[in-house]
Amino acid sequence: MSFSVKILGSSSAAPVFNRHHSAQWLTLGERRFLIDCGEGTQTRLQKMNCKAGKISRIFISHLHGDHFFGLIGLISSMHLFRQVGELHIYGPKGLDEILKMQLKYSETLLGFDLRFHPTNPDASEVLFEDSKITVSSFPLQHRIPCTGFVFKEKPKPRRLIKDLLPRNITLQEIALLKNGQNVMKENGEIRLKNDRLTLPPSKSHSYAYCSDTKFDPSIVEHIEGVEMLYHEATFTKEFEDRAKQTFHSTAEQAGKIAQMSGVQKLLIGHFSARNKHLKPLLDEARRVFPETYLAVEGERFVLEE
Amino acid sequence: MSFSVKILGSSSAAPVFNRHHSAQWLTLGERRFLIDCGEGTQTRLQKMNCKAGKISRIFISHLHGDHFFGLIGLISSMHLFRQVGELHIYGPKGLDEILKMQLKYSETLLGFDLRFHPTNPDASEVLFEDSKITVSSFPLQHRIPCTGFVFKEKPKPRRLIKDLLPRNITLQEIALLKNGQNVMKENGEIRLKNDRLTLPPSKSHSYAYCSDTKFDPSIVEHIEGVEMLYHEATFTKEFEDRAKQTFHSTAEQAGKIAQMSGVQKLLIGHFSARNKHLKPLLDEARRVFPETYLAVEGERFVLEE
Numbered sequence: 001m002s003f004s005v006k007i008l009g010s011s012s013a014a015p016v017f018n019r020h021h022s023a024q025w026l027t028l029g030e031r032r033f034l035i036d037c038g039e040g041t042q043t044r045l046q047k048m049n050c051k052a053g054k055i056s057r058i059f060i061s062h063l064h065g066d067h068f069f070g071l072i073g074l075i076s077s078m079h080l081f082r083q084v085g086e087l088h089i090y091g092p093k094g095l096d097e098i099l100k101m102q103l104k105y106s107e108t109l110l111g112f113d114l115r116f117h118p119t120n121p122d123a124s125e126v127l128f129e130d131s132k133i134t135v136s137s138f139p140l141q142h143r144i145p146c147t148g149f150v151f152k153e154k155p156k157p158r159r160l161i162k163d164l165l166p167r168n169i170t171l172q173e174i175a176l177l178k179n180g181q182n183v184m185k186e187n188g189e190i191r192l193k194n195d196r197l198t199l200p201p202s203k204s205h206s207y208a209y210c211s212d213t214k215f216d217p218s219i220v221e222h223i224e225g226v227e228m229l230y231h232e233a234t235f236t237k238e239f240e241d242r243a244k245q246t247f248h249s250t251a252e253q254a255g256k257i258a259q260m261s262g263v264q265k266l267l268i269g270h271f272s273a274r275n276k277h278l279k280p281l282l283d284e285a286r287r288v289f290p291e292t293y294l295a296v297e298g299e300r301f302v303l304e305e
Numbered sequence: 306m307s308f309s310v311k312i313l314g315s316s317s318a319a320p321v322f323n324r325h326h327s328a329q330w331l332t333l334g335e336r337r338f339l340i341d342c343g344e345g346t347q348t349r350l351q352k353m354n355c356k357a358g359k360i361s362r363i364f365i366s367h368l369h370g371d372h373f374f375g376l377i378g379l380i381s382s383m384h385l386f387r388q389v390g391e392l393h394i395y396g397p398k399g400l401d402e403i404l405k406m407q408l409k410y411s412e413t414l415l416g417f418d419l420r421f422h423p424t425n426p427d428a429s430e431v432l433f434e435d436s437k438i439t440v441s442s443f444p445l446q447h448r449i450p451c452t453g454f455v456f457k458e459k460p461k462p463r464r465l466i467k468d469l470l471p472r473n474i475t476l477q478e479i480a481l482l483k484n485g486q487n488v489m490k491e492n493g494e495i496r497l498k499n500d501r502l503t504l505p506p507s508k509s510h511s512y513a514y515c516s517d518t519k520f521d522p523s524i525v526e527h528i529e530g531v532e533m534l535y536h537e538a539t540f541t542k543e544f545e546d547r548a549k550q551t552f553h554s555t556a557e558q559a560g561k562i563a564q565m566s567g568v569q570k571l572l573i574g575h576f577s578a579r580n581k582h583l584k585p586l587l588d589e590a591r592r593v594f595p596e597t598y599l600a601v602e603g604e605r606f607v608l609e610e
Contacts, residue, residue, distance in 0.1 A: 014382045015348055039378040040345040043320055063410040065381045069374075073344040076370040077319045094410040101406060105368040105399040107449050144412050 001029040001132060001153060003205040003303040005228070008044040010269030010295045012212075012234050012248075013066055015039070017276055020297055021066040022211060022269070024230070025050045028133055028151060034058045034074075035149060035209050041070035042077050048298065053083050057128060059135070060091030060119075061211055062146035068095065072102050079110050086113045090127050090137070092145045093118045121145035124222055129154075138222035140213035142247045148213070150223060153204035164197050203227075205303040208263075211270050214244065215253035223261045227303055230295060231257050233268035236280050251281040255288030269295035306334040306437060306458060308510040308608040310533070313349040315574030315600045317517075317539050317553075318371055320344070322581055325602055326371040327516060327574070329535070330355045333438055333456060339363045339379075340454060340514050346375035347382050353603065358388050362433060364440070365396030366516055367451035373400065377407050384415050391418045395432050395442070397450050398423045426450035429527055434459075443527035445518040447552045453515040455528060463503035470502060508532075510608040513568075516575050519549065520558035528566045532608055535600055536562050538573035541585050556586040560593030574600035 004027045009020030021038020025045070032054040034041070045052050052074060060068045068091070078087065089095070096116040103110065117127060124138040132154055137147040157178035165174075173183045173192060183192035208223040211232040223229055234248035243250050249257075251268055258266035266289050271278060278294050285292040293301065309332045314325030326343020330350070337359040339346070350357050357379060365373045373396070383392065394400070401421040408415065422432060429443040437459055442452040462483035470479075478488045478497060488497035513528040516537040528534055539553035548555050554562075556573055563571035571594050576583060583599050590597040598606065 014385050016351070020348075039375065040348060043325075043345060046321070063407075065378055065407070065411060069378045069381075069407075070344065073370055073374045076374075080319050092410070094406075098403075098406055098410065101399075101403055102368075102370070102374075105397070105403065105449070106370060144410070 001205075002027055002305060003029075003153065003207070004300055004305070005207060005230070005267075006048060006050065006300045007267075007269070007295045007297050008041055008048060008050070009038050009297050010271060011038075011066070012232075012270040012272050014273050015066075016273045019271065020044055021070070022061075023070065024209070024295075026151065026207070028153075031056060031133070033135075033151070036061055036067040036211070037069075037071040037074055038066050039069040039073075042074045044297065045074075052078055053081060055087070056085075057088045057090065057135075059127070059137075059149050059209075060089065060095060061140070061148065061209070062142060062144055063092050063094060063098075064142075064144065064212070067211070071095075072099055075099065075103075075110070075114065076106075076108065078112065079108060083112050086115055088115045088117060088128070090117045090119055090135075092121065092147075119147045121147055136222075138219065140210060140219065141216045142212045142214070146212060148208060148210040148219065148222065150206065150208045150226060152206040152226075155204055156201040158194070158198035158201050160198055166192070203304075207303070210257070212248055214247040215249050215257070217257070217260060220257065220261045223257075223263070226261065226263050228265045228267065228301060229258055229261060229263040230267040230269060232270035233281050233285060234270050234272045236275070236284055239272075239274070251284040252288055255285040255292060258285075258289040258292070264291060265301070266292045267295040267301060268292060306510075307332055307610060308334075308458065308512070309605055309610070310512060310535070310572075311353060311355065311605045312572075312574065312600045312602050313346055313353060313355070314343050314602050315576060316343075316371070317537075317575040317577050319578050320371075321578045324576065325349055326375070327366075328375065329514070329600075331456065331512070333458070336361060336438070338440075338456070341366055341372040341516070342374075342376040342379055343371050344374040344378075347379045349602065350379075357383055358386060360392070362393045362395065362440075364432070364442075364454050364514075365394065365400060366445070366453065366514070367447060367449055368397050368399060368403075369447075369449065369517065372516070376400075377404055380404065380408075380415070380419065381411075381413065383417065384413060388417050391420055393420045393422060393433070395422045395424055395440075397426065397452075424452045426452055441527075443524065445515060445524065446521045447517045447519070451517060453513060453518070453524065453527065455511065455513045455531060457511040457531075458509035460509055461506040463499070463506050465503055471497070508609075512608070515562070517553060519552040520554050520562070522562070522565060525562065525566045528562075528568070531566070531568050533570045533572065533606060534563050534566060534568040535572040535574060537575035538586050538590060539575050539577045541580070541589055544577075544579070556589040557593055560590040560597060563590075563594040563597070569596060570606070571597040572600040572606060573597060
């Protein structure tokens with residue numbers, strides 16, 4: 001299943017240096033999800049050829065403006081383009097009230113069904129699952145209620161080596177093989193030996209999103225072993241006190257979390273307006289965790305094409 | 306006094322073709338005002354070198370998102386940059402509630418004094434005046450409560466011809482001359498003849514902003530004789546029915562209002578996403594009112610430099 005993340009914006013607080021506020025476009029097979037939706041996200045989507053009308057679920061981490069001020073505009077434009085169907089929004093309590101009030105004063109009756117699902121800032125919860133993926137939230141320690149998100153492909157079936165299968169195999173027997181079992185004869189002998197007829201499942205991809213958060217090793221239990229991790233890195237180490245005070249992280253701390261969680265790849269973002277140049281942040285994180293990349297807008301990180 | 310209008314955005318509804326939502330930056334002497342504040346206005350301000358921190362008053366015409374979704378982001382950024390003092394916002398009832406709710410959930414205690422002044426959608430009112438200017442609102446006919454705005458320099462004093470003034474002239478006498486009066490001797494004779502010592506006042510500039518509105522000649526009484534008029538021209542004549550239905554105007558109708566109001570210059574904007582090219586709108590308005598210009602973002606219309 002295709003699995004990729006496109007960065008639409010990764011600027012913290014004030015949008016400067018042509019960088020924009022947090023927003024990421026996720027492609028998980030046929031699914032198009034959005035994580036966070038800072039001001040101007042609809043314009044970023046247009047510029048990056050991401051069709052807003054395809055978004056089925058939006059995940060908002062918290063109610064600081066740089067993570068959600070673009071949501072009402074995106075919803076309004078989806079309405080203008082007469083999208084039908086459902087749009088699911090997952091975010092902190094209060095977000096629905098904010099959206100509803102703005103729709104009320106503009107006398108907008110949406111052409112689609114907007115379904116709001118409040119997130120829980122105090123405990124990990126499954127937000128959504130279907131036959132192939134699971135999306136969970138978990139608490140982040142920030143100044144206001146905030147959650148991270150984990151997007152996981154479910155374990156996949158073993159892959160059949162079709163050329164080796166007998167012609168008279170039944171669907172039930174195929175299911176057993178895919179599930180890792182041998183197919184037995186009535187007399188208890190093995191009829192079809194699993195490890196001869198199948199290959200291991202292809203990899204199940206996973207991605208975790210952690211913005212905004214102070215340095216908090218307690219999140220490791222929620223993101224352990226994910227393939228790719230986005231972790232905020234608002235400041236360089238030089239501003240570690242400032243990071244602590246504002247419940248943000250340094251690039252080094254992001255690297256430490258990546259290391260402790262055993263992830264394969266780390267993306268850092270949510271860059272402070274102090275950082276005109278981002279290389280110092282990248283260098284700092286790489287000293288702790290070499291497989292670090294800048295989540296710069298326009299970049300696309302592909303786990304499976 | 307310097308008097309100019311810079312267009313930050315003039316796209317209606319959905320932002321397309323690299324055009325952005327409605328926002329205008331007004332320079333009136335030392336004053337910096339903003340009219341409407343569509344999503345992304347803070348970014349437009351940055352790109353056009355307009356310092357957001359200098360804005361003292363913001364005028365919001367109505368609560369359709371393309372006219373105010375950028376306001377909360379602009380206010381948040383002003384807060385981050387620790388602007389002190391006051392920011393006055395004039396707009397429809399409800400806008401304060403929307404802003405307050407978003408500030409509440411983000412737990413933002415603004416570093417400056419935000420003062421909200423509700424506009425009256427049913428009658429013309431003076432919103433603000435100081436020694437040099439007056440700002441008024443007047444009702445526009447749109448789908449939801451909406452007002453236009455008129456910015457007027459007050460009449461100026463007559464200009465003294467300094468070389469001709471006697472050395473012993475008093476401040477009181479100067480005030481009389483500036484006010485158009487002669488200075489009399491005690492015996493009733495003229496001591497200083499006004500029309501010999503003064504020149505007519507320099508011109509008082511004025512600008513009216515009308516967006517969004519159906520074609521409505523009843524607004525003429527409020528904008529009659531202004532020097533420059535911005536009037537929405539969402540559609541071409543071909544879509545006159547659509548304009549009527551959505552309480553918008555065509556370019557021809559904007560031209561008619563300009564003609565009926567005896568203005569000197571017409572700016573048209575609020576272009577529909579139907580109009581990739583704007584020349585048809587310009588041509589249509591110019592057939593009725595030749596002094597028409599496109600309020601395209603980046604353009605600056607100067608009444609006095």
